[in-house]
Amino acid sequence: MSGSVLRGTAAVFGDFVAADVILPARFAFLPTAEAVPHAMAELAPDANARLRAHPILVGGNAFGYGSGREATARVIKAAGVKAVIGGPFARMFFRNAINNGVLVIDCPALIAAGIADGDAVTIDLDACTAVTASGCFAIAPTPPIIRSILAAGSIVDYGRALLAARA
Amino acid sequence: MAPRPRTIAEKILARASGKDDLVRGEIVEARPDFTYAHDFAVFAIDAFEAMGATRVVDPDRNAVCLDHATPANNKRDANNQARIRAFAERHRFRAFFAGGTGISHQVMVEKGFVTPGALVVAHDSHTPSGGAVGALAIGTGEAEIGFLWATGRLWLKVPGSIRVVLDGRLARGVYAKDLMLEIIRRLGVLGAVYQVLEFQGPAAPTLSVSERFTLCNMSAEVGAKGGVFVPDAVTEAFMQARAQYPYTSVAPDAGADYTETLALDLGALAPLVALPGREDRGVPVAEAAGTRVHQVFIGSCTNARTDDLAIAAAILRGRQVHPSVRLMVVPASRAVMAEAAANGDLAALIEAGATLMPSGCAVCAGVHQGVLADGEVCLSTSNRNMPGRMGNQAAEIILCSPATAAASALTGVVTDPRTVLA
Numbered sequence: 001m002s003g004s005v006l007r008g009t010a011a012v013f014g015d016f017v018a019a020d021v022i023l024p025a026r027f028a029f030l031p032t033a034e035a036v037p038h039a040m041a042e043l044a045p046d047a048n049a050r051l052r053a054h055p056i057l058v059g060g061n062a063f064g065y066g067s068g069r070e071a072t073a074r075v076i077k078a079a080g081v082k083a084v085i086g087g088p089f090a091r092m093f094f095r096n097a098i099n100n101g102v103l104v105i106d107c108p109a110l111i112a113a114g115i116a117d118g119d120a121v122t123i124d125l126d127a128c129t130a131v132t133a134s135g136c137f138a139i140a141p142t143p144p145i146i147r148s149i150l151a152a153g154s155i156v157d158y159g160r161a162l163l164a165a166r167a
Numbered sequence: 168m169a170p171r172p173r174t175i176a177e178k179i180l181a182r183a184s185g186k187d188d189l190v191r192g193e194i195v196e197a198r199p200d201f202t203y204a205h206d207f208a209v210f211a212i213d214a215f216e217a218m219g220a221t222r223v224v225d226p227d228r229n230a231v232c233l234d235h236a237t238p239a240n241n242k243r244d245a246n247n248q249a250r251i252r253a254f255a256e257r258h259r260f261r262a263f264f265a266g267g268t269g270i271s272h273q274v275m276v277e278k279g280f281v282t283p284g285a286l287v288v289a290h291d292s293h294t295p296s297g298g299a300v301g302a303l304a305i306g307t308g309e310a311e312i313g314f315l316w317a318t319g320r321l322w323l324k325v326p327g328s329i330r331v332v333l334d335g336r337l338a339r340g341v342y343a344k345d346l347m348l349e350i351i352r353r354l355g356v357l358g359a360v361y362q363v364l365e366f367q368g369p370a371a372p373t374l375s376v377s378e379r380f381t382l383c384n385m386s387a388e389v390g391a392k393g394g395v396f397v398p399d400a401v402t403e404a405f406m407q408a409r410a411q412y413p414y415t416s417v418a419p420d421a422g423a424d425y426t427e428t429l430a431l432d433l434g435a436l437a438p439l440v441a442l443p444g445r446e447d448r449g450v451p452v453a454e455a456a457g458t459r460v461h462q463v464f465i466g467s468c469t470n471a472r473t474d475d476l477a478i479a480a481a482i483l484r485g486r487q488v489h490p491s492v493r494l495m496v497v498p499a500s501r502a503v504m505a506e507a508a509a510n511g512d513l514a515a516l517i518e519a520g521a522t523l524m525p526s527g528c529a530v531c532a533g534v535h536q537g538v539l540a541d542g543e544v545c546l547s548t549s550n551r552n553m554p555g556r557m558g559n560q561a562a563e564i565i566l567c568s569p570a571t572a573a574a575s576a577l578t579g580v581v582t583d584p585r586t587v588l589a
Contacts, residue, residue, distance in 0.1 A: 016356070016445060018553035025532040026558055028207070029236070029243060042560045062357045065390060066553055067532070068292035070210060070308040090390050091324075091361055092292055096308040143194050145322050159218035159314045 004126040006083050006103065008055035010119050012111075015060035017043060019067040019093060028071035032078045039075040048079075055082040056121045060111060064093030073100045083123055085130060086111045098146055099155035105130060110137045172420035174328040175395050176363040179303040179417055183286040189325045196320050200285040201228050201412070205271045206235040207290055207309050209247045212254050214313030223258040224319030228412075230262040231255045232274045234527045236535050237266020258316075261411070269500025269526040272296040272468040276380065277502055279409035283398040284417040288315065293468050293550065295391065298383035299376050300405060301398035301416055303363070306387070326361050326392045327426035332368035335434035340585035342478070343378035344470055344548065344568035346431065347385045348439040352449035353429065360390035362426060365419060367397045370433050376405045377472045384469050385550050388446040438571050438583055443544075443552055443563035452571055455581045460546045462539060463488075463576040465516075465569055466497030466524070467531045467549035473506045475499075475548065475569040480512035482573035482587055488520035489579030495537050496521040497529040519576075533558030546575050 017040075027038045040047035051057065057076065063086065064072060073096035076084070083103040097104045105123060113134035115121075122131040123139070125147065130137045142150075152158035170188050173181070177189055184195035204211055208231060215223075223229060231251055239245035248266065255263040261280075268274050272293050275281050283301035287294065290309045297304030305323065307315075315321050331350065337343075350364075364386045366379070374382075379396045386394030396402070398416040406414070440455050442448040465471060465479050476498060488494045496516050498504035504526055507513040517523055524530075530537030531549040539545055539562035547557075552564035567575075570584035577587060 018556075020532075020551070020553050020556050021560075024555050024558070024560075025235075025534045028534070029209075029247065042555050062390075065356050066292065066387075066551060068290070068306045068308060069207065070290070070310060073308070088357060088360060090357060091392060092306055092308065095311065099308055099310050145194055155310050155314050156214050156217045159214070159220070159317055163219055163317060 004124060006123045008082060008121060010056045010058045010115055010117065010121050011050040011054035012058040012115055012117050013060060013063060015062060016065065017059065017063050019064050019069060019072045022064060022072045023075050025067065025069065028069045032074045035071060035075050036078045039079055050117060051081070052079045054117070055080060057081045057084045058111060058115055059084055059086045059089065061088065061108065063087060063089060065090040068092035068096065070096045073097045073102060077102050085121065085123065098149055101150060101154040103150060105139050107137050107139050172422035172424065174363070174423045174425065175365055175397065175417050175419050176303050176326055176328050176393060179284060179286050180323065180325055191325050191327050193325050194322050195325060197286060197323050198319055199288040199315065201280055201287045202312065202315055203230045203232065203271055203275050203280065203289045204312055205231065205291065206233050206247065206251070208251045208312070210309035211290060211312035211316065212250065214310035215316050218313065218317050220317035223316045226259045227261045229260045229316070230275065230280055231260060232264035232268055232271035233266040234270045235532065237527050238525060240535065266527060267501060267525050269502065270468045270528055272384065273499040276300060277500055279406065279411045282410050282412050282414035283402055283406065284415045288321065292387045293384050295386040295393045296380055296384040296468055298386070298393055298395035299380035301396060301402050303393050303395055305393055324361060326363045328363045328365045329359055330425040330428045331364050331366045332428060332430045333366060333370035333433060334368050334430065335370055335432045336373065337433045337436065340570060340588055341436050341438055342568040342570060343374065343381040345436055345439045346433060347382050348441050348449040348566065349431065349436055350429065351385065351388050351441070351447050352439070354389040355447045356388060356445060357390040359386065362391055364391050364394040366394065371396060372399050372401060375474065376401060377474045380472070381469055388550060438568060438585065440571060440581060441552055441566035443565055444554060446550070446552060446566065452567070452581065452583045455565065456583060458581040459544060460492055460575050460580060461543040462493045462495065462537065462545040463572050464495050464530045464537060464545055464547040464549060465572050466495065466529050468499060469550045470548035470569050471497055471499040471503065473503050476503070476507045476512045476516065478569045479573035480515040482570060482584065483519035483577065484515040486519055486577055488576045491579050492576050494521040494576045495524055495530060497524045498526050500526050530557055532556065546572055546581060548572050
C-alpha cells in the first residue's frame with residue numbers, strides 16, 4: 001500500500017478459521033493463480049466469491065491460526081485483499097501477510113461493534129484509527145519497518161531495493 | 168547499572184541483535200545462528216532470486232531437509248525438490264538431506280544443528296521444536312527465508328515469556344503429549360500469541376529430550392513464538408558428540424519478568440484426547456472412549472521418536488490391530504527407524520498389522536498419503552486437527568499420545584491406554 005489511508009468494502013469471516021482452511025496444504029505448492037480458486041473454498045460455498053469481492057477482509061478471533069505456510073497469504077493477496085482487520089491474529093499469519101504487502105490490524109472491537117459484508121472500512125495508519133458505520137476504533141501504531149515493507153509492496157520488493165542500494 | 172533480570176528468549180534475542188537490553192514488544196533486527204528449510208524452500212528461492220540476490224550470507228549456517236512431499240508424488244514436486252537440492256549445493260549450504268532422512272525439525276535436532284542458546288529460524292510453524300535443547304527456535308514465512316539468505320538478517324518482535332512450572336511425575340499411561348494437550352486446553356489456540364513458553368520446574372530435569380521436543384513442538388498450538396526448556400545435564404548429555412557448532416547455553420536470570428506463570432502437577436494428569444476441529448478441545452480419554460476409529464497415525468514431528476515407537480510396540484507386541492483399523496507408522500527420521508528396527512519395536516508393530524511408511528511429514532498435513540474417506544475418524548499422534556487437515560474436511564481427527572493411539576488401534580475405538588498396559 002502507498003500512503004497512510006486505505007478504504008474499501010469488507011468481506012466478513014468468523015472465528016477460528018485456520019490457515020489450513022484458508023488454503024489446504026495440498027494446494028500450497030500450486031502456482032498462486034491456480035491456488036486462488038481454492039482459497040476459503042472449504043469454509044462455505046460462497047466464501048471464495050466473497051473473499052474476491054472485497055478489498056478488506058474482516059477475520060474473527062484467531063483467523064489464520066495454525067500452519068505458517070505462506071501460500072495462505074499469497075492467495076489472499078492474489079484474491080485482491082489489501083488489508084485484514086479484526087482478530088486477534090496469529091503471528092505467522094501476520095508476518096506472511098505483511099511480507100506479501102497485505103496490511104494486518106488487530107482490532108476485535110470493530111467486529112464486536114457489528115460489521116457486515118459490503119460495509120465500508122477506512123483504515124488510517126497515521127491517525128491510528130479504523131472507521132466503520134458502527135464507530136471509530138483505535139488501532140496500534142504500525143512500526144516503521146512494517147510501513148516500509150508495505151510501502152515497497154512486499155518483502156521481495158523491499159529486499160530488492162535494499163540489495164540495489166548496497167551494490 | 169546491571170541489566171534487569173531476563174528470560175531465556177530475551178537473552179538469546181539480545182545477543183543475536185547485538186543489544187544490551189531489549190524492550191518487550193520492540194522490533195529488533197536479528198542475525199540467526201542457524202536457519203533451515205524444507206520442501207517449501209522453493210518459495211524462498213523464488214523470493215531470493217526475485218530480489219536479485221546472488222550470494223547466500225553464512226551458507227555454513229544453513230541447511231535443508233526435504234520432508235513434506237517425499238518421495239515425490241508428481242513431476243511438479245520432484246522438480247521443486249531437484250531445484251532446492253541444486254540451490255543448496257550451488258550456495259554451499261552446510262547440509263542437504265534428501266527425502267527419507269526424516270522430518271526437518273527432528274533431523275536438525277538429532278544431528279546437532281540446533282544448539283543450546285542459539286537463535287534458530289525456519290519457514291515452518293513447528294520450528295519451536297528446537298527449544299527441546301534450549302534454543303530459541305522461531306517459525307517464519309518462506310519469502311523471509313529468501314530475505315535472510317540474501318541479507319543475513321530478519322526482524323523479530325521481542326516476546327514476553329510464560330513460565331511453565333512442571334512439578335510431580337507423570338502417572339502410568341500418561342505421557343508428555345497428555346501434558347501438552349492439557350496446556351493447550353488451558354491456554355487455547357492463541358493463548359500464548361507473541362509469547363514464548365519457558366518450561367522449568369522440579370519435574371523438568373526428569374523429562375527426556377524427546378519429551379521436551381513434544382512440548383516445545385506443540386507450543387505452536389497455543390500460537391507461541393517459541394517454547395524452550397532451560398538447558399541442564401540432560402541437554403548437555405544429548406549435545407555431547409552431536410553439536411555441529413560451538414554453543415553457550417542460556418539460562419534465565421533469577422527474578423526474570425514473566426507475563427504469566429502456569430503451574431502443572433504432572434501427577435494429577437490423566438490421558439487426554441483433543442476432540443476434532445481444534446487443538447484446544449482436550450478432554451479426558453474416558454469422555455471419548457468408544458468412538459469408532461478408522462485410521463491410526465503414529466507419526467509426525469510431535470510423537471514418532473524411538474521412545475514413542477517403543478511405547479506403541481509395548482502395547483501392540485504379540486497382538487493384532489483391529490481389522491477395521493488402518494495403522495500407519497511413520498518414524499520421525501531414518502535414524503529413529505534404524506534404532507526401532509534394531510531393538511525389535513518396528514517388527515512388533517509390523518507384525519501387529521502396522522503399515523510402515525517413509526520418514527517424513529506423511530499423513531499429518533494431507534499432502535502425502537493416508538488421506539481419509541468421508542465420515543472417517545483418524546486418531547493421531549500429530550499436532551493439528553482442524554477441519555480438512557489430513558486432506559478431507561468431511562473426516563475428523565482426534566489427537567492423542569502414542570499409547571492411546573496404540574491401545575485404540577487394538578480395539579478399533581478410542582481406548583484409555585491404562586486398560587491395555589501390561
